[in-house]
Amino acid sequence: MNPDNTTANGTPAEGPLPASATRNACKLCSPLGAAMVFKGIRSCLPFLHGSQGCATYIRRYMISHFREPVDIASSSFSEDDAIFGGARNFEIGIENVITQYEPELIGVATTCLSETIGDNMLGMIKTYQDKHDGDGPPLVHVSTPAYTGTHSDGYYAAIDQLVRNFAAPMKASIPGLVNILPAMMSCADLRHLRELCGMYQLTPTILPDYSATLEGGSWGEYHRISPGGTSLEEIEEMGSAVATLEIGHTRAYLKDTPAGYLEETSGVKKHSLGWPLGIRHSDQLVASLGQISGNKMPEILKDERARLIDAYADAHKYISGKTAAVFGEPDLVIAQAAFLSEIGVRPIICATGAKIKNWEKLLASEIEGGLADVDALCGADHAKIAEKARERKPDLILGSSKGYQLARELSVPLLRVGFPIHDRFGGQRILQVGYRGTLAAFDRVVNALLETKQDTSETGYSYL
Numbered sequence: 357m358n359p360d361n362t363t364a365n366g367t368p369a370e371g372p373l374p375a376s377a378t379r380n381a382c383k384l385c386s387p388l389g390a391a392m393v394f395k396g397i398r399s400c401l402p403f404l405h406g407s408q409g410c411a412t413y414i415r416r417y418m419i420s421h422f423r424e425p426v427d428i429a430s431s432s433f434s435e436d437d438a439i440f441g442g443a444r445n446f447e448i449g450i451e452n453v454i455t456q457y458e459p460e461l462i463g464v465a466t467t468c469l470s471e472t473i474g475d476n477m478l479g480m481i482k483t484y485q486d487k488h489d490g491d492g493p494p495l496v497h498v499s500t501p502a503y504t505g506t507h508s509d510g511y512y513a514a515i516d517q518l519v520r521n522f523a524a525p526m527k528a529s530i531p532g533l534v535n536i537l538p539a540m541m542s543c544a545d546l547r548h549l550r551e552l553c554g555m556y557q558l559t560p561t562i563l564p565d566y567s568a569t570l571e572g573g574s575w576g577e578y579h580r581i582s583p584g585g586t587s588l589e590e591i592e593e594m595g596s597a598v599a600t601l602e603i604g605h606t607r608a609y610l611k612d613t614p615a616g617y618l619e620e621t622s623g624v625k626k627h628s629l630g631w632p633l634g635i636r637h638s639d640q641l642v643a644s645l646g647q648i649s650g651n652k653m654p655e656i657l658k659d660e661r662a663r664l665i666d667a668y669a670d671a672h673k674y675i676s677g678k679t680a681a682v683f684g685e686p687d688l689v690i691a692q693a694a695f696l697s698e699i700g701v702r703p704i705i706c707a708t709g710a711k712i713k714n715w716e717k718l719l720a721s722e723i724e725g726g727l728a729d730v731d732a733l734c735g736a737d738h739a740k741i742a743e744k745a746r747e748r749k750p751d752l753i754l755g756s757s758k759g760y761q762l763a764r765e766l767s768v769p770l771l772r773v774g775f776p777i778h779d780r781f782g783g784q785r786i787l788q789v790g791y792r793g794t795l796a797a798f799d800r801v802v803n804a805l806l807e808t809k810q811d812t813s814e815t816g817y818s819y820l
Contacts, residue, residue, distance in 0.1 A: 379739035382683055382758070383709030384776070385502035387465040388414045389511030389540065391428055394463030396564025397518070398585035401429055401459040405446055405477065406467025408432040421776045422543075422570040422784045424582065429453045429462075433469055442470055446480050447487075454492055457580050461588060463514065464497045471501035494588075496521050506710045507775070508685040511540050512607070515563055518591060519614035525621045526595035533593065534648055535600035535624065536562040537614055539607075539631055539687040540775065543571040544787040552641070552790060555657065556649040561590045561597065563614075571784045595622035599648045601641075605630045605690040605718055630722070631691030633788050633797065634698045635664060641790065660791035667795055671802045672700060674820070678805060681705035681745050683736075683755040684774035686712050691788070692754050692773065694722035699798060704748050707733035707741045738762070752804060767812075769804040 391402040391414050404411045411430035418426045429452075431437075431445040453462060466477060477497045485495070498517045500510040515537060536549055546567040553560040568584025594600075595618060602608075602615035608628040610616075618624040627648075632641035638661075642653055679702045682692045686708045693703040706719050715734040720727050731744050742762050745753070753763045754771045757778045763770035777783030787793040806820050 378737045380758070381709055381737050382707060382741060383506035383508075384417065385410070385414070385468075386500035386505045386507060386510030386513070387467055387502065388417060389507035389509065390463065390465040390498050390500045390514040391510075392418065392507075392540070392566060392570075393511055393514035393518070393564040394461075394465075395426065395569050395582070396562075396566035396585050397461055397463070397591075398587040399460035399581050400463055400585065401427065401453055401457050401461075401581060403429040403431070403449065403453060403462050403464045404467055405431045405442060405464060405475065406433055406469045410467045410469075417776050417778075418570070420778045423781075424570050424572065426570075427457075427580070429457075431470075438469060438473060441473060441475055443475070443480050443483075446475075447484055450484060450495070459493050459581060461493050462495045464495055465500045465510070465514070466498075467500070468502050471499065494521075506685070508540055508687070508710060512604075516614050516617075518563065519594065519617060522588060522591045523594040523618060523622075524592050526593075527622070528596060529598050529624075530593065530596045531598065532557060532559050532649070533597040534558045534560050534645075535594050535597045535615070535618065536560045537600060537602045537607075538562065538564075539604040539691075540685055541603075541631075541789065542786050543567040543784045545789040545793065548787060548789045548793060552645060552657075555654045556645040556651050558645065558649050561594055562586060563591060563594070594618060595624060597624050599625045599627055599644075601627045601629055601644060603629050603631060604687040605722070606686050606712055609714065609718075630694065631687055631788075632790055632793075633691045634695040634794055635661070635668075635791070636698060637691070637694065638790050638794060657791065660795070664791045664795045664798070667798055668699060671798070674802055675805055676700040678702070678751040679704045679748070680752040680754060681707070681741070681748070681750040682753075683707040683738075683741055683759065686710050686715075686718075688774045690718055690722055693719055695794065695797065696754075696801075697723045697725075699801070701752070701801065702729070704729060704750055705731045705733065705741065705744050707731075707736045707744075709736060711735040751808075752801065769808050771800055771804055 387404055394400045394402040408430045411428040415426050415428050431442050431449040433442050437445050481495050496517055498514045550560055563586050565586045569582040600615040600618050607613055615626040619626045627644045630637045632638045680696050682689050682703050689706050689708050693706050696703045712734055716732045719732050753759050754773055756774045756776055759770050772780050787796050
């Protein structure tokens with residue numbers, strides 16, 4: 357079957373498909389990533405300037421993944437607004453948000469529609485604030501047209517704007533204060549990063565921190581805005597930190613990042629780290645924490661590291677030589693590829709829907725043995741990923757729920773990681789940080805392969 361004449365699920369198309377057509381995109385829209393960041397700020401309400409459908413779509417994805425209430429406001433464009441501009445709707449929408457939610461901050465993200473018609477967001481925000489004499493909560497704007505990026509791009513862009521708008525330049529440092537700028541991680545990952553900092557007597561400002569706002573406890577009474585998150589006061593003090601840990605493989609090669617900005621304006625030392633999954637990258641994280649704090653590795657971490665090494669040795673015979681396909685956000689894919697390579701599973705397909713400069717170089721630096729047998733797909737859709745997977749036949753697939761149809765077709769396990777996870781419970785609690793998170797991820801990989809071997813065995817043995 358000609359893969360260029362098939363739909364995303366492998367069935368024949370009615371006619372030839374153009375090479376430029378995206379079939380089942382391996383990415384989500386940029387405002388979603390920005391909304392996730394804004395949900396990680398205390399008493400902040402995300403506001404999308406565009407049609408109401410954009411906010412509904414993002415709420416739907418976030419609610420089904422995090423299993424928490426998610427309110428996202430919208431300027432709700434009509435046909436007239438799409439032609440004449442949305443300034444009137446923007447002003448009414450902001451006033452309604454302030455009246456009903458009383459937020460401490462409003463995060464304004466644009467959509468494809470408002471960007472296409474050219475609405476001047478900074479001008480509209482200034483006009484609104486001048487009209488109200490600066491009263492009311494501050495508004496921060498991030499440009500997030502979905503046609504120029506992905507949800508991970510929107511995520512990083514929102515962090516950047518928050519730092520540049522609110523982190524005041526400082527000269528004096530606050531002892532023990534450290535900034536953490538994480539990749540798009542789970543709530544469990546963010547909590548563990550905070551825990552690790554505490555082990556080294558460090559006080560972290562995590563931006564964003566949606567570990568409570570998107571996975572909180574049961575409420576006795578309804579909150580219009582979920583409790584938790586990083587406060588504006590904490591963001592303002594980021595220039596007084598002794599160091600910034602910027603996590604994400606794709607961020608290390610960029611100069612104009614929030615960590616770089618803090619280093620330039622306030623002298624806060626920048627530490628660029630890969631996602632701390634696997635022994636090597638977890639070692640780099642704890643080494644940085646030790647260097648910043650001046651403290652030695654705590655015994656609890658030594659024990660966790662020792663148990664992880666022991667597990668690697670115990671299960672090596674079950675996974676050595678296996679192959680995997682990985683897809684998702686760029687930093688997640690690189691982290692998974694590095695981890696799989698470390699444990700002896702060959703990541704033969706590494707795909708992202710984002711367009712990342714030096715994608716192959718980034719992967720080659722993390723995968724032992726280079727990329728001679730690795731398909732490094734950048735700007736890919738699920739149809740392209742499926743085409744390669746049918747050809748390469750991996751033993752395992754790692755990615756979001758969107759990989760289920762392919763995994764079912766190939767009769768291989770799908771380990772759900774990243775965002776979104778719609779068809780399983782607890783996606784927000786998947787831990788993939790540090791030695792503890794690595795051990796959990798390792799167990800999942802080993803057990804998925806053992807389960808497949810057991811289920812497909814003719815003898816049905818129960819001892820492996």
